[in-house]
Amino acid sequence: MKRAFLKGNDAVICGALSAGCRAFFGYPITPASEIAHDAMRYFPMSGALALQAESEIAAINMLYGAGAAGMTAMTATSGPGFSLMQEGISYMAAARLPGVIVDVMRAGPGLGNIGPEQGDYWQATHGGGHGQYHTPVLAPASVQEMFDMTRDAFRIAFQYASPVIVLADAFVGQMMESVDLPDTLPEADDIEAMCAQFRNTIDGTPQTQGRIASSLELSPGKLHEKNDARFADYERMMQLASAETDEMPGADLIVIAYGICARIAHDAVLSARKQGRQVSFLRPKTLWPWPKDDLRRLMSANAKILVIECSRGMMAEDIERFAGEDRVHGLYTDGGILPEAADILARILER
Numbered sequence: 001m002k003r004a005f006l007k008g009n010d011a012v013i014c015g016a017l018s019a020g021c022r023a024f025f026g027y028p029i030t031p032a033s034e035i036a037h038d039a040m041r042y043f044p045m046s047g048a049l050a051l052q053a054e055s056e057i058a059a060i061n062m063l064y065g066a067g068a069a070g071m072t073a074m075t076a077t078s079g080p081g082f083s084l085m086q087e088g089i090s091y092m093a094a095a096r097l098p099g100v101i102v103d104v105m106r107a108g109p110g111l112g113n114i115g116p117e118q119g120d121y122w123q124a125t126h127g128g129g130h131g132q133y134h135t136p137v138l139a140p141a142s143v144q145e146m147f148d149m150t151r152d153a154f155r156i157a158f159q160y161a162s163p164v165i166v167l168a169d170a171f172v173g174q175m176m177e178s179v180d181l182p183d184t185l186p187e188a189d190d191i192e193a194m195c196a197q198f199r200n201t202i203d204g205t206p207q208t209q210g211r212i213a214s215s216l217e218l219s220p221g222k223l224h225e226k227n228d229a230r231f232a233d234y235e236r237m238m239q240l241a242s243a244e245t246d247e248m249p250g251a252d253l254i255v256i257a258y259g260i261c262a263r264i265a266h267d268a269v270l271s272a273r274k275q276g277r278q279v280s281f282l283r284p285k286t287l288w289p290w291p292k293d294d295l296r297r298l299m300s301a302n303a304k305i306l307v308i309e310c311s312r313g314m315m316a317e318d319i320e321r322f323a324g325e326d327r328v329h330g331l332y333t334d335g336g337i338l339p340e341a342a343d344i345l346a347r348i349l350e351r
Contacts (some may be wrong), residue, residue, distance in 0.1 A: 002181045008146040008173040009034035009076075012102055012166070013042055015150030016074055020191050021100075023049040023073035023135035025062035030114045031170040035076035035080060056081035060101075067097030067163075068213035070195050072154055074100040076168075079108045079120055083128070089163055090129025096112030096230065098157035098183035102150065102166045104173035105235035107336040115336015116170035116260060123290040124165045132227065134234050137165045137287040139258045145285075150298060160233055162176040166195065167287060168311060171260040171338065192251035213273040243291035246299055248273065250279040252349050254298050256319065257283050258309035261339060265308040268344035279348055287315070292322050304351055305331065308339055 006014065012035050016024070024039035036052065043050035053059035059075045066073035077085065082103045092099055103124065104272055107117040127133045136156050138149040146168060153164040217223040246266065257265040262283040269281045280298050284291050295305075307316040307330040316330045331347050335338050 004179050006178060006179050007034060007145075007166065007176050008140075009104065009145045010038055010149040011143045011179050012076065012101050012150045013038040014179070015147040016100070016154070017042065017046055018147075018182065019072065019151045019154040021048060021068050021072045021074055021154060023051075023071055025051050025053050025059040025073065026068070026075045026077065027053050027056050027059055029056075029078045029081045031106055031173050032076050032078045032102070034173075035102060035104070040075075056084040057088065060085040060092075063099040063101070063163075064088055064092050064095070064097060066094070067092060069100045072098075072158075072191060072195060074150075074154075076102040076104070078104050078106045079117075080111055080310055082120055082123060087121065088130035089135065090131060090133060091215045093127070093129075093133035093135060093164040093230070094131065094226075096161040097163070097213055098154075098161055098196055099163045100150065100153045100157055100166065101163060102168070105167065105169045106333065109237055113336050114170060116310060116338060117216045117334055118259060118261070118310040119314070119334065121309075121311060123286065124167045125290075125318070129246070133230065134165050134237070134288055135165050136160070136237060136240055137167050138290070139260050139285060139287050140166065140168050140172055141262045142172065143175065143284060144179050144213065146172065146265055147179050148180070149285075154191050155194065158191060160237055162233070162237075166332065167259075169259045170184065170336075201309065220343075238289050240286055241289040241291040241293065242285040243294040244285060245294055246281040247297060248278050248280050250300065251278045251298070252302060253277070253279040253293070253304050253348065254282060254301065255279060255305060255306045255308065255344070255348065256282045256284070256295070256315075257313070258287065259310070259311055261308045264339055264341050268341045268348060271341070271345050272348040275349065277348060290318060295319070295323065299323065303327070306347060306351065308330065308332075308344055310338065312332060
């Protein structure tokens, strides 16, 4: 095991290369630009392809093509670019093609600014394109997880034949921390075996015409059948749901946050406990599928929920659907402003 001091965005490229990624297609955009810059520098050193596309629309369609060829490939962007990629992501989901998309979120809507926000949550978790589909969404809260989750995203993409989104915020993408890097890369061998198996299902011969990658299906009945097959896969994906929990038995309040907000919120939770407050903490590592079972395990009959987000309650709306609207309260910031631990602590002590 080696230790390196890396920026979050730099760790993304390390994670991709450790997974055996063979291609990067992207267009630089703050605060994700280092990912594209590193890809252009380090991918060729590893014999991999790195290409600056003319736009984010071009990049996501290149990723579609790489997925159809069974290649481990990725792109990276931020909010405005992620918006442009939605059509391509929906095409990949419909065609059931693997690929990794890293979105380092910035304040919006529109061009907004380059400060940290979590306003891309709905686009990522609810399927930002048309139709009905899901993509697994991983939510790193540290530079180590920027490495680990990017690496894991390739395995998930080929295991389920699906695009996978790594959804980070600008703070996690830009901060620097120590990262443990493996001496050996067994993940790359495992993922390459998955790639080979996937390539066997995508072929252009007359005998395998029904398996040609496409999102188009003109027969309503056949499209319905394909949707049934995809949603059966989504049911299997439920096993991906993951969370970090810090439970206090008998707690009457549960604080929930992800990304950089989770790190701030957890500090506030520990401070509240020192003042005698009984409070538990949950950080979803996957935003889709959302770790509902972990939350249900923490919930007592009268427990309230406090959601901390760098958005105006996007995740909170999802939590309300299965926890009940009367339980859920929030402390929200946006515009590139982070919540402060003192404000979260004050809100906890109010409950």
